[in-house]
Amino acid sequence: MNDKLRKIGKQVQGFVREVNAEFRRTTWPDRQELVQSTAVVMVFIVLLAFSVLICDKVIQFLLRLIHA
Numbered sequence: 635m636n637d638k639l640r641k642i643g644k645q646v647q648g649f650v651r652e653v654n655a656e657f658r659r660t661t662w663p664d665r666q667e668l669v670q671s672t673a674v675v676m677v678f679i680v681l682l683a684f685s686v687l688i689c690d691k692v693i694q695f696l697l698r699l700i701h702a
Contacts, residue, residue: 663671
């Protein structure tokens with residue numbers, strides 16, 4: 635039982651070391667890149683929401699025609 639716990643502890647330590655090493659290699663965006671990326675995502679979300687709205691209204695109109 636004790637050996638199993640030590641083995642698990644060493645595995646967790648190794649995992650944490652790898653995660654820390656990966657964080658050090660990561661290149662984070664600067665403020666301008668972050669703002670630009672956020673703007674692109676927001677515009678895409680608005681366009682997607684608008685297209686869903688249009689599809690919903692078209693389907694609603696067609697269903698009312700069929701039902702009437």
